[in-house]
Amino acid sequence: MQQTGHSPTIKAFTLVELLLYVSLSGAMLLTLSMMLTQTLQIRVKNRTIADVDQQGIQAMQIMTQTVRNANTITTPAQAGTGSSLVVTVPTGANSPTQFTVASEVLRITEGAGSPVNITSSSIRVTSLQFSNISRGTTPGTVRIQFTLTPVNSTGRNEFDYQKTFIGSATIRK
Amino acid sequence: MMRHRPGFSLIEVLLSVSVFSLLVVAFIGTLLYGQESLVLSGTRNRATVLAEEGLEAGRNMRDDNYTNLFNGTHGLTTAGNIWSFSGTEDITDIYTRKISIAQVDSTRKQITCEVTWQQNGQRTGRVSLVTYLTNWNLGSGATPPPLPGWSQPLFQSSIDASGLQDGLKVQVQGNYAYLIRNGGSPDFLIIDVSNPASPSVTGSLSLNGNPNNIYVSGNYAYIASDTTAEELQIVNISNPAAPSVVGTYDATGGAQAFGVWVVGTTAYITRASSVNAELFIINVATPSSPSLLGSLELGSGGTGNEIVVLGSQAYIASPATTELYVVNVSNPASPSLTTAYDAPGGSNALTIAGFGSTIVLGRADNTLSVIDVSAPASPSVTGTVNVGANVNDIAIGYSNTLAFLATTDGSKEFQVVDISNPSLPSVIGTLNLTGSGQLRGIAFDQTLDRAFGASSFDTTEFQIFRPGP
Numbered sequence: 341m342q343q344t345g346h347s348p349t350i351k352a353f354t355l356v357e358l359l360l361y362v363s364l365s366g367a368m369l370l371t372l373s374m375m376l377t378q379t380l381q382i383r384v385k386n387r388t389i390a391d392v393d394q395q396g397i398q399a400m401q402i403m404t405q406t407v408r409n410a411n412t413i414t415t416p417a418q419a420g421t422g423s424s425l426v427v428t429v430p431t432g433a434n435s436p437t438q439f440t441v442a443s444e445v446l447r448i449t450e451g452a453g454s455p456v457n458i459t460s461s462s463i464r465v466t467s468l469q470f471s472n473i474s475r476g477t478t479p480g481t482v483r484i485q486f487t488l489t490p491v492n493s494t495g496r497n498e499f500d501y502q503k504t505f506i507g508s509a510t511i512r513k
Numbered sequence: 514m515m516r517h518r519p520g521f522s523l524i525e526v527l528l529s530v531s532v533f534s535l536l537v538v539a540f541i542g543t544l545l546y547g548q549e550s551l552v553l554s555g556t557r558n559r560a561t562v563l564a565e566e567g568l569e570a571g572r573n574m575r576d577d578n579y580t581n582l583f584n585g586t587h588g589l590t591t592a593g594n595i596w597s598f599s600g601t602e603d604i605t606d607i608y609t610r611k612i613s614i615a616q617v618d619s620t621r622k623q624i625t626c627e628v629t630w631q632q633n634g635q636r637t638g639r640v641s642l643v644t645y646l647t648n649w650n651l652g653s654g655a656t657p658p659p660l661p662g663w664s665q666p667l668f669q670s671s672i673d674a675s676g677l678q679d680g681l682k683v684q685v686q687g688n689y690a691y692l693i694r695n696g697g698s699p700d701f702l703i704i705d706v707s708n709p710a711s712p713s714v715t716g717s718l719s720l721n722g723n724p725n726n727i728y729v730s731g732n733y734a735y736i737a738s739d740t741t742a743e744e745l746q747i748v749n750i751s752n753p754a755a756p757s758v759v760g761t762y763d764a765t766g767g768a769q770a771f772g773v774w775v776v777g778t779t780a781y782i783t784r785a786s787s788v789n790a791e792l793f794i795i796n797v798a799t800p801s802s803p804s805l806l807g808s809l810e811l812g813s814g815g816t817g818n819e820i821v822v823l824g825s826q827a828y829i830a831s832p833a834t835t836e837l838y839v840v841n842v843s844n845p846a847s848p849s850l851t852t853a854y855d856a857p858g859g860s861n862a863l864t865i866a867g868f869g870s871t872i873v874l875g876r877a878d879n880t881l882s883v884i885d886v887s888a889p890a891s892p893s894v895t896g897t898v899n900v901g902a903n904v905n906d907i908a909i910g911y912s913n914t915l916a917f918l919a920t921t922d923g924s925k926e927f928q929v930v931d932i933s934n935p936s937l938p939s940v941i942g943t944l945n946l947t948g949s950g951q952l953r954g955i956a957f958d959q960t961l962d963r964a965f966g967a968s969s970f971d972t973t974e975f976q977i978f979r980p981g982p
Contacts, residue, residue: 375537382544393555400562419594475577475595508566510573
């Protein structure tokens with residue numbers, strides 16, 4: 341007579357074991373993917389921060405260096421403020437040198453040349469203000485102030501970083 | 514029958530989950546800290562720009578008027594659309610800025626701009642930039658310079674050389690002053706004056722005979738001596754701790770040397786009047802064996818008290834009727850008398866100094882004369898000032914606008930004369946030294962902004978004077 345019933349030699353997972361396995365690996369995958377997302381977000385944010393900081397300092401240095409080497413400050417006039425800076429510089433071909441913002445990008449125009457962008461299109465330059473706060477008969481000093489914001493049309497957190505840069509330069513004579 | 518198969522126990526599962534979560538936390542933590550440090554570096558960059566702004570503002574205020582930089586700690590304001598100091602600090606965004614101004618000397622200030630901010634709960638960030646601003650506009654044009662404290666000279670410090678012999682002449686080069694005395698041991702001293710408040714003797718020497726005058730140039734000090742067998746003594750001073758005589762020169766005849774001047778490798782000595790020459794031009798390219806280039810007899814009574822060489826002409830102060838001998842030394846082998854100038858008045862010339870085409874002569878009738886020698890053959894006195902006593906020695910400073918005098922006046926041994934206007938020299942400051950005696954020698958160093966005196970006082974043969982407040 342044939343023996344019936346389960347064979348003790350067949351191995352298999354029980355349902356409980358399977359459920360446990362699935363839930364554990366699910367949790368693991370979830371954590372891993374969250375970690376990956378986080379990593380990517382932080383990477384983008386890091387790039388945003390570096391972009392804003394470095395472009396800000398670079399733009400500031402270009403402007404302060406130009407002013408230090410300049411002959412005179414044409415615009416803004418003494419005690420005046422404005423959104424563009426015009427200086428006469430010793431190199432005739434580069435004079436006057438002008439700094440303005442167009443389409444939220446900072447630009448430099450040297451002499452009769454065409455404007456050259458100083459900041460990238462991924463960064464918005466706003467609230468650019470030059471203040472000529474020179475004393476009476478001095479060669480001149482100008483205060484430069486601007487705010488950098490990354491372009492962030494979708495309002496994502498990774499692109500949310502705004503900084504204001506303030507600096508001054510005095511003509512060397 | 515059931516067999517036990519190996520499997521994960523709950524403990525193992527928990528353990529692996531916790532290890533995994535530790536890794537995740539560490540990983541994410543690293544990323545977040547990296548991001549924080551990036552933000553901090555940006556914050557620091559902006560702080561640096563603000564600190565730079567502080568220095569630039571100071572520079573603009575200096576350009577306006579040096580006196581705008583008053584000592585102390587200040588904040589900045591742009592009120593009235595100009596930079597000015599206000600309060601003790603100013604706040605921009607998260608940054609607090611302080612500007613400290615400290616006096617370096619009468620024409621220089623140190624500007625320190627410190628920016629601090631709260632980095633996070635526990636830490637404060639700090640950027641500090643330093644620069645020096647000078648009163649570059651000082652001696653411009655015909656207007657007399659704003660007088661740098663020397664209208665009220667003050668005694669600063671002194672050194673007592675052993676013995677009672679007088680300090681005679683002094684020269685200064687770099688951080689060292691070189692003092693000679695009329696005898697005693699030692700009679701040649703090297704003094705470290707890098708800290709004018711406490712000078713110290715680094716080396717000394719006893720010379721043969723007594724020195725009469727000294728000129729320091731490079732690694733050598735040239736001594737005019739009363740020893741007639743070695744009128745010129747050359748001292749190696751390259752090691753301030755151990756000066757040594759490396760060469761001497763015996764000029765023909767037995768008159769002592771009074772004056773000495775050196776240009777490059779050529780030394781000029783002048784002597785007391787004698788039948789022999791009074792001016793000797795000596796090649797000192799090899800200090801151990803100086804050799805004669807040429808000499809000149811100045812004539813009867815033509816003692817050479819002191820000598821100054823400007824360009825191709827040597828100017829000799831003399832007690833003769835013609836107080837100023839001008840000698841063409843363009844050819845050292847055969848110096849020739851350009852002119853012997855009889856300055857107005859009959860008093861002897863005791864000491865001489867000069868620059869450019871101007872000679873300053875100290876005479877025995879208590880006067881200091883400024884003489885224009887732009888035409889060496891026809892000198893002319895442009896201005897004279899009575900300083901109340903004989904002038905023993907003259908030092909020129911402040912871009913040739915001030916003359917510092919060592920005089921015999923018992924109540925104003927040290928005097929400062931403004932010679933910026935050659936036609937109108939005027940005494941602007943005097944100092945009465947403690948005790949009775951006279952100042953015999955004087956030297957001035959612009960870098961240290963100090964005058965150095967050699968005096969007859971027994972306990973303060975070497976003295977340092979500083980500008981007043």
